[in-house]
Amino acid sequence: xxxxxxxxxxxxxxxxxxxxxxxxxxxxxxxxxxxxxxxxxxxxxxxxxxxxxxxxxxxxxxxxxxxxxxxxxxxxxxxxxxxxxxxxxxxxxxxxxxxxxxxxxxxxxxxxxxxxxxxxxxxxxxxxxxxxxxx
Numbered sequence: 001x002x003x004x005x006x007x008x009x010x011x012x013x014x015x016x017x018x019x020x021x022x023x024x025x026x027x028x029x030x031x032x033x034x035x036x037x038x039x040x041x042x043x044x045x046x047x048x049x050x051x052x053x054x055x056x057x058x059x060x061x062x063x064x065x066x067x068x069x070x071x072x073x074x075x076x077x078x079x080x081x082x083x084x085x086x087x088x089x090x091x092x093x094x095x096x097x098x099x100x101x102x103x104x105x106x107x108x109x110x111x112x113x114x115x116x117x118x119x120x121x122x123x124x125x126x127x128x129x130x131x132x133x134x135x
Contacts, residue, residue, distance in 0.1 A: 001034050002125050008104070009111045009121060032100060033135050037128035039103035042110040043085040045124065056082050063109040070105055078102045 004023060007016035023031070047055070060078045064070035077094050081102050084090040092099070111121060 001028075001031050002129055004031075005035070005038055005107070006121065006125060009107065009116075011112065030132065032096065034128060034132040035100060035103050035107075037132040037135070038107055038125065039081075040085050040131070041124050041128050042107050043082055046110045047086055050086050051083075053079075053083070056086075063105060067105050067109050069101075070109075073102060073105055074098065078106070082106060 001023065004016065004019045007013075007019060046059070051059070056079050057075075060075050060082065063078070064073055064075060077098055080090070080092055081094055081099055084092045094102070111124070116124070
């Protein structure tokens with residue numbers, strides 16, 4: 001599943017499709033937990049010192065305007081989910097399907113398009129996998 005997220009971030013579409021087909025056949029058990037962990041690390045990498053509500057709003061606005069599928073993403077849900085990644089005391093009641101979509105878009109926006117090196121991406125994915133294995 002790490003390879004799936006890595007190919008998604010790197011824009012390796014053919015390889016991503018191949019891995020997706022394999023996961024469709026084998027099952028996606030644990031993927032939501034892993035995606036949530038990658039999302040957590042991506043958000044905290046983007047906002048290492050936290051973020052004000054205005055900073056989160058600007059980030060979500062930029063993400064929605066520049067990420068494929070972003071414009072159809074509910075801004076308030078995205079803001080709430082990102083804020084909760086920065087402050088665990090924030091409760092979210094977002095539908096898991098919508099949350100997964102927001103997490104994926106956020107990961108693409110913060111880690112994609114060459115914004116991180118291969119080594120940085122590998123380190124973040126390893127940390128996320130370690131966290132996900134403990135949940």
